[in-house]
Amino acid sequence: xxxxxxxxxxxxxxxxxxxxxxxxxxxxxxxxxxxxxxxxxxxxxxxxxxxxxxxxxxxxxxxxxxxxxxxxxxxxxxxxxxxxxxxxxxxxxxxxxxxxxxxxxxxxxxxxxxxxxxxxxxxxxxxxxxxxxxxxxxxxxxxxxxxxxxxxxxxxxxxxxxxxxxxxxxxxxxxxxxxxxxxxxxxxxxxxxxxxxxxxxxxxxxxxxxxxxxxxxxxxxxxxxxxxxxxxxxxxxxxxxxxxxxxxxxxxxxxxxxxxxxxxxxxxxxxxxxxxxxxxxxxxxx
Amino acid sequence: xxxxxxxxxxxxxxxxxxxxxxxxxxxxxxxxxxxxxxxxxxxxxxxxxxxxxxxxxxxxxxxxxxxxxxxxxxxxxxxxxxxxxxxxxxxxxxxxxxxxxxxxxxxxxxxxxxxxxxxxxxxxxxxxxxxxxxxxxxxxxxxxxxxxxxxxxxxxxxxxxxxxxxxxxxxxxxxxxxxxx
Numbered sequence: 336x337x338x339x340x341x342x343x344x345x346x347x348x349x350x351x352x353x354x355x356x357x358x359x360x361x362x363x364x365x366x367x368x369x370x371x372x373x374x375x376x377x378x379x380x381x382x383x384x385x386x387x388x389x390x391x392x393x394x395x396x397x398x399x400x401x402x403x404x405x406x407x408x409x410x411x412x413x414x415x416x417x418x419x420x421x422x423x424x425x426x427x428x429x430x431x432x433x434x435x436x437x438x439x440x441x442x443x444x445x446x447x448x449x450x451x452x453x454x455x456x457x458x459x460x461x462x463x464x465x466x467x468x469x470x471x472x473x474x475x476x477x478x479x480x481x482x483x484x485x486x487x488x489x490x491x492x493x494x495x496x497x498x499x500x501x502x503x504x505x506x507x508x509x510x511x512x513x514x515x516x517x518x519x520x521x522x523x524x525x526x527x528x529x530x531x532x533x534x535x536x537x538x539x540x541x542x543x544x545x546x547x548x549x550x551x552x553x554x555x556x557x558x559x560x561x562x563x564x565x566x567x568x569x570x571x572x573x574x575x576x577x578x579x580x581x582x583x584x585x586x587x588x589x590x591x592x593x594x595x596x597x598x599x600x601x602x603x604x605x606x607x608x609x610x611x612x613x614x615x616x617x618x619x620x621x
Numbered sequence: 622x623x624x625x626x627x628x629x630x631x632x633x634x635x636x637x638x639x640x641x642x643x644x645x646x647x648x649x650x651x652x653x654x655x656x657x658x659x660x661x662x663x664x665x666x667x668x669x670x671x672x673x674x675x676x677x678x679x680x681x682x683x684x685x686x687x688x689x690x691x692x693x694x695x696x697x698x699x700x701x702x703x704x705x706x707x708x709x710x711x712x713x714x715x716x717x718x719x720x721x722x723x724x725x726x727x728x729x730x731x732x733x734x735x736x737x738x739x740x741x742x743x744x745x746x747x748x749x750x751x752x753x754x755x756x757x758x759x760x761x762x763x764x765x766x767x768x769x770x771x772x773x774x775x776x777x778x779x780x781x782x783x784x785x786x787x788x789x790x791x792x793x794x795x796x797x798x799x800x801x802x
Contacts, residue, residue, distance in 0.1 A: 385636035448655040478639035
């Protein structure tokens with residue numbers, strides 16, 4: 336939940352049961368547009384530039400967190416692993432046995448660094464949404480997941496071209512379903528092209544963006560609602576009711592925060608899994 | 622700035638600069654993972670797998686060696702048992718032989734002693750007989766002298782006395798001889 340919303344609710348003063356007080360204003364999409372710290376004319380007025388916003392700062396934090404995790408889990412390597420080394424190894428093996436091997440087999444092991452980077456980076460960006468005071472998941476700005484989806488997109492196309500030995504051969508294998516009768520191809524090929532080369536990267540990026548966006552909005556709504564309903568000065572009866580309402584909202588906020596953590600992990604996992612699936616598919620010679 | 626942001630709140634915005642920031646951050650992370658983290662982790666995992674395999678192999682070898690040593694030990698133990706029983710057997714035989722020998726020797730010795738005793742007795746008897754004969758001769762001579770000296774009147778009677786005396790002597794001698802036999 337962003338400070339703006341808190342301020343908005345706080346400025347309203349009255350809250351629930353205040354006669355003539357402000358109505359409840361649910362958090363708007365405005366919370367996903369933090370103010371930019373700008374110098375000079377940088378970013379001003381352009382629809383393609385965001386400037387240095389809270390997102391950029393949180394991106395830095397997430398990157399630092401990821402690098403710290405990597406350093407911490409691999410700095411000491413011994414045959415009998417310590418705690419941090421074990422965590423690193425468990426994570427490495429988790430990515431390998433849960434994502435890489437089922438999707439790409441043993442020959443996909445060379446893409447492990449990519450998958451590990453993707454998972455860690457996305458998870459770190461996601462959890463920015465539930466770290467107190469930061470509380471804004473970086474992928475709720477579509478620019479960031481699009482960058483990562485683009486990397487995966489380029490990677491799987493390059494891998495496909497290499498694996499099939501030429502652009503033409505790869506495209507043929509990717510858009511012409513094997514075993515389909517010739518007369519259905521005019522219908523199938525456009526569908527395959529759209530599905531494999533347009534919808535696929537778009538959904539890849541939007542999936543994590545949308546869940547982070549919605550999750551954050553949900554948490555912000557619970558927080559703002561709880562704040563709005565907290566009005567103990569409304570009299571003995573209404574005051575008690577308002578506090579109870581507020582408490583319920585707070586409880587929901589906490590529960591949904593825990594739920595969000597699961598979703599954050601899951602979305603990082605799904606993004607990485609799909610990346611492995613796409614690369615594995617491109618790798619496969621039909 | 623706030624006004625600008627509020628103006629165009631397009632949720633599906635893609636800002637080039639933010640996209641580039643994200644890419645740079647990802648490249649930094651990827652570089653560290655690719656160059657540093659993954660090689661280290663895979664290297665250590667491989668090394669560990671190697672050493673575990675090596676450890677299993679070593680354990681197998683040690684087991685085989687132990688088994689061999691146990692076999693040798695068993696053989697030696699069996700051999701020792703055999704030797705022991707052989708020695709025991711030999712000792713028993715020796716003991717029996719010694720006992721038999723000793724017994725034989727003792728018997729021989731006993732016989733020798735007995736024979737010697739017999740011979741001694743015989744010799745003593747002979748000697749006694751001779752002695753006796755000499756004494757009897759002397760006695761007879763004495764007797765004869767006395768008889769002759771004191772009275773030769775009754776020469777006939779004297780002759781009978783001497784005869785009878787000698788006959789008795791003879792008889793006693795025979796009886797004694799029979800008794801010894």
